[in-house]
Amino acid sequence: MNTIDIRTVDVVQYLQPLREGGSMPAIVKADDDFLYVLKFRGSGQGKKSLISEFIGGEMARAIGLKVPELVFMNLEDTFRQTEPDEEIQDLLKFSVGLNLGLHFLSGAITFDPLISTADAITASKVVVLDSLISNIDRTAKNANLLYWHNELWVIDNGASFYFHHNWETWQNHLTRTFPFINDHVLLQQATALSDAATEIKKHLTREKINEIVNNVPEDWLTSESDVLNANEKRAAYNQFITTKLSMIDVLVKEAEDAR
Template identity: 55%
Template structure:
């Protein structure tokens, strides 16, 4: 399996805000001439949303799902000074340095479960992923999936790992059943959760978890609300995921029960 790794680009042009996103992401262009959807560290949940996006997306990729390429996106100090919108200018100024961006899938359309039927094993694996990373944001209201070139792509994992907004009782939170899975858009199709658990646990090993967590850049770990070092913060994410993996039967049972309640 290919080792997790991210390129770094410099943002050269702010094209337009994507106002459907609560954190005001934007369509941008970088110095490699590609367009990206940029997630700003100066937005609502700050670097923690970027960490969730990074970890969630790369775990999804390790499971074999199609996920737009992620890159670290550098915003330099002068960027955005000519921006006329005061809210956007403030966001750009607060986001100087390293941000996160997803390769823009031009022409992609939002996934509609009424139009596109997802394979039951594939649906079960996606439900497993979102229960594992505690992603509250893949619902009928907001599927966070795209159809591009007739294939299913997963996007937007920034609402995952919500434990890190309180940063307490991590061991206990790693063993939670994740009741929000009842709202998952693909839960009705997820009839093969046990098979998905067996499949995913072979790919997401403790070693793979460490490798993905190691991608978090130092710049995102300078937290003002903790005395923990960068290494200690990374260890918390590693422990959360490792513990959750070891006790996957807890969230699998919750998903199965939620699915039965739908029928």
């Protein structure tokens, strides 16, 4: 089993904002000379969207889906001083510290549900994964999928695990299904859901889930306004994912019925 090794890099150049995203990520250059799409801790959903992005992305990678490399990115408080846009100034100010970067796929094409296709097992894996992590943001309006070198790449899992926006009631979500799957952009192409579920169960072992969750930076899990501490949150993410995996057949049936 491959172990997770997340690199940490420093942002050395802010290049341009990506304004089509609600959280206004940006293309930046790091000290390793690569370009990344930087997801900011100071954006609307804050550190919780980074946690969703990270856990969802590494779960996708673990089950064999194509995901850009994820890196932790240090942002210093120097970039806002030369930034003329006040909105971006504030975003940079509140994002000083550890953020999340996705390797920039230069020349990638946005998935278009009207003309793009995915093979049955890949589409089915994405559908089942999004049911497991309660990802409400993979619709025809906003697919969050790219084509790069003739392969489908999964990006942007930041709207997953929405239970963590209210820690007082998070356990209420444990046994819920995911009716939002009805709006999934790949649902009609997902004709191998049972096979995908078998593959996912094989790769998402308790050890792998624990490893992914344990790689979430402590800093992202710390909040004075939350009722749980960092260790309790790690345990909650673990419990949520393992519980969803235990009911994967129910989630598959729900997706099949929606098809």
